[in-house]
Amino acid sequence: HARRKIYDVHIETKSPAAAEALEMIARLFAVEAGVKGRPPAERVAARQEAELRAFLDATLAKISGKSDFAKAIRYATSRWTALTRYVDDGRLEMTNNAAERAIRPLTLGRKNYLFAGSDEGGRRAAIMYTL
Structure with missing residues:
Protein backbone atom coordinates (compact mmCIF):
# COMPACT_ATOMS: atom_id res chain seq x y z
CA HIS A 1 0.00 0.00 0.00
CA ASN A 96 2.37 -10.40 1.66
CA ASN A 97 1.34 -11.07 -1.95
CA ALA A 98 1.43 -14.86 -1.50
CA ALA A 99 -0.99 -14.66 1.43
CA GLU A 100 -3.22 -12.23 -0.48
CA ARG A 101 -3.37 -14.60 -3.46
CA ALA A 102 -4.12 -17.56 -1.18
CA ILE A 103 -7.17 -15.94 0.41
CA ARG A 104 -8.52 -14.30 -2.76
CA PRO A 105 -10.71 -17.30 -3.76
CA LEU A 106 -12.24 -17.37 -0.30
CA THR A 107 -12.96 -13.67 -0.36
CA LEU A 108 -14.47 -13.79 -3.84
CA GLY A 109 -16.53 -16.83 -2.88
CA ARG A 110 -17.80 -15.14 0.27
CA LYS A 111 -19.13 -12.25 -1.80
CA ASN A 112 -20.65 -14.60 -4.36
CA TYR A 113 -22.43 -16.60 -1.68
CA LEU A 114 -24.47 -13.54 -0.77
CA PHE A 115 -26.22 -13.73 -4.13
CA ALA A 116 -27.38 -17.33 -4.20
CA GLY A 117 -30.89 -16.03 -4.88
CA SER A 118 -32.68 -18.12 -2.30
CA ASP A 119 -32.07 -20.55 0.53
CA GLU A 120 -32.46 -23.45 -1.87
CA GLY A 121 -30.01 -21.83 -4.29
CA GLY A 122 -27.56 -21.45 -1.41
CA ARG A 123 -27.87 -25.15 -0.55
CA ARG A 124 -27.33 -26.16 -4.17
CA ALA A 125 -24.26 -23.91 -4.39
CA ALA A 126 -22.88 -25.44 -1.19
CA ILE A 127 -23.31 -28.93 -2.65
CA MET A 128 -21.55 -27.90 -5.87
CA TYR A 129 -18.64 -26.32 -3.97
CA THR A 130 -18.07 -29.55 -2.04
CA LEU A 131 -17.61 -31.59 -5.23
Whole structure:
Protein backbone atom coordinates (compact mmCIF):
# COMPACT_ATOMS: atom_id res chain seq x y z
CA HIS A 1 0.00 0.00 0.00
CA ALA A 2 2.85 2.40 0.74
CA ARG A 3 4.31 1.94 -2.75
CA ARG A 4 0.88 2.28 -4.32
CA LYS A 5 0.27 5.67 -2.72
CA ILE A 6 3.59 6.96 -4.06
CA TYR A 7 2.79 5.44 -7.46
CA ASP A 8 -0.59 7.17 -7.54
CA VAL A 9 1.09 10.52 -6.83
CA HIS A 10 3.62 9.89 -9.59
CA ILE A 11 0.90 9.07 -12.13
CA GLU A 12 -1.13 12.11 -11.12
CA THR A 13 1.67 14.68 -10.87
CA LYS A 14 4.67 13.22 -12.74
CA SER A 15 6.76 14.23 -9.72
CA PRO A 16 10.48 13.49 -10.25
CA ALA A 17 10.86 12.84 -6.53
CA ALA A 18 8.03 10.30 -6.60
CA ALA A 19 9.67 8.66 -9.62
CA GLU A 20 12.95 8.46 -7.73
CA ALA A 21 11.23 6.91 -4.71
CA LEU A 22 9.62 4.32 -7.00
CA GLU A 23 13.04 3.54 -8.52
CA MET A 24 14.45 2.97 -5.03
CA ILE A 25 11.55 0.68 -4.19
CA ALA A 26 12.11 -1.18 -7.47
CA ARG A 27 15.75 -1.73 -6.47
CA LEU A 28 14.56 -3.24 -3.18
CA PHE A 29 12.32 -5.62 -5.12
CA ALA A 30 15.24 -6.49 -7.42
CA VAL A 31 17.41 -7.35 -4.41
CA GLU A 32 14.61 -9.48 -3.06
CA ALA A 33 14.23 -11.30 -6.36
CA GLY A 34 17.96 -12.06 -6.29
CA VAL A 35 17.81 -13.70 -2.87
CA LYS A 36 14.51 -15.54 -3.27
CA GLY A 37 14.89 -19.12 -2.07
CA ARG A 38 18.24 -18.46 -0.38
CA PRO A 39 18.95 -19.27 3.27
CA PRO A 40 17.71 -16.64 5.75
CA ALA A 41 21.23 -15.45 6.64
CA GLU A 42 22.02 -14.67 2.99
CA ARG A 43 18.72 -12.85 2.58
CA VAL A 44 19.38 -10.62 5.60
CA ALA A 45 22.90 -9.82 4.37
CA ALA A 46 21.57 -8.63 1.00
CA ARG A 47 18.63 -6.58 2.24
CA GLN A 48 18.75 -2.84 2.83
CA GLU A 49 16.33 0.03 3.33
CA ALA A 50 18.19 2.95 4.91
CA GLU A 51 18.67 4.78 1.59
CA LEU A 52 14.93 4.92 0.94
CA ARG A 53 14.09 6.18 4.44
CA ALA A 54 16.72 8.93 4.24
CA PHE A 55 15.36 9.99 0.84
CA LEU A 56 11.77 10.07 2.07
CA ASP A 57 12.71 12.12 5.14
CA ALA A 58 14.73 14.59 3.06
CA THR A 59 11.98 14.90 0.46
CA LEU A 60 9.31 15.45 3.10
CA ALA A 61 11.31 18.39 4.44
CA LYS A 62 11.35 20.01 0.97
CA ILE A 63 7.71 19.69 -0.11
CA SER A 64 4.41 21.12 1.06
CA GLY A 65 3.07 19.23 4.05
CA LYS A 66 -0.42 19.34 2.57
CA SER A 67 0.50 17.73 -0.76
CA ASP A 68 -0.58 14.23 -1.69
CA PHE A 69 3.07 13.24 -1.94
CA ALA A 70 3.68 14.37 1.65
CA LYS A 71 0.68 12.31 2.73
CA ALA A 72 2.06 9.27 0.88
CA ILE A 73 5.46 9.73 2.52
CA ARG A 74 3.93 10.10 5.97
CA TYR A 75 1.86 6.97 5.34
CA ALA A 76 5.04 5.01 4.58
CA THR A 77 7.19 6.46 7.36
CA SER A 78 4.49 6.04 10.01
CA ARG A 79 4.47 2.31 9.20
CA TRP A 80 8.22 2.01 8.75
CA THR A 81 8.77 -0.60 11.44
CA ALA A 82 6.20 -2.92 9.91
CA LEU A 83 7.34 -2.21 6.35
CA THR A 84 10.96 -3.03 7.14
CA ARG A 85 10.51 -5.96 9.51
CA TYR A 86 11.59 -8.31 6.69
CA VAL A 87 15.04 -6.64 6.52
CA ASP A 88 16.23 -8.18 9.79
CA ASP A 89 14.47 -11.53 9.51
CA GLY A 90 15.48 -13.64 6.53
CA ARG A 91 12.48 -15.92 7.00
CA LEU A 92 10.06 -13.15 6.08
CA GLU A 93 9.03 -12.15 2.59
CA MET A 94 9.14 -8.53 1.50
CA THR A 95 5.45 -8.52 0.59
CA ASN A 96 2.37 -10.40 1.66
CA ASN A 97 1.34 -11.07 -1.95
CA ALA A 98 1.43 -14.86 -1.50
CA ALA A 99 -0.99 -14.66 1.43
CA GLU A 100 -3.22 -12.23 -0.48
CA ARG A 101 -3.37 -14.60 -3.46
CA ALA A 102 -4.12 -17.56 -1.18
CA ILE A 103 -7.17 -15.94 0.41
CA ARG A 104 -8.52 -14.30 -2.76
CA PRO A 105 -10.71 -17.30 -3.76
CA LEU A 106 -12.24 -17.37 -0.30
CA THR A 107 -12.96 -13.67 -0.36
CA LEU A 108 -14.47 -13.79 -3.84
CA GLY A 109 -16.53 -16.83 -2.88
CA ARG A 110 -17.80 -15.14 0.27
CA LYS A 111 -19.13 -12.25 -1.80
CA ASN A 112 -20.65 -14.60 -4.36
CA TYR A 113 -22.43 -16.60 -1.68
CA LEU A 114 -24.47 -13.54 -0.77
CA PHE A 115 -26.22 -13.73 -4.13
CA ALA A 116 -27.38 -17.33 -4.20
CA GLY A 117 -30.89 -16.03 -4.88
CA SER A 118 -32.68 -18.12 -2.30
CA ASP A 119 -32.07 -20.55 0.53
CA GLU A 120 -32.46 -23.45 -1.87
CA GLY A 121 -30.01 -21.83 -4.29
CA GLY A 122 -27.56 -21.45 -1.41
CA ARG A 123 -27.87 -25.15 -0.55
CA ARG A 124 -27.33 -26.16 -4.17
CA ALA A 125 -24.26 -23.91 -4.39
CA ALA A 126 -22.88 -25.44 -1.19
CA ILE A 127 -23.31 -28.93 -2.65
CA MET A 128 -21.55 -27.90 -5.87
CA TYR A 129 -18.64 -26.32 -3.97
CA THR A 130 -18.07 -29.55 -2.04
CA LEU A 131 -17.61 -31.59 -5.23
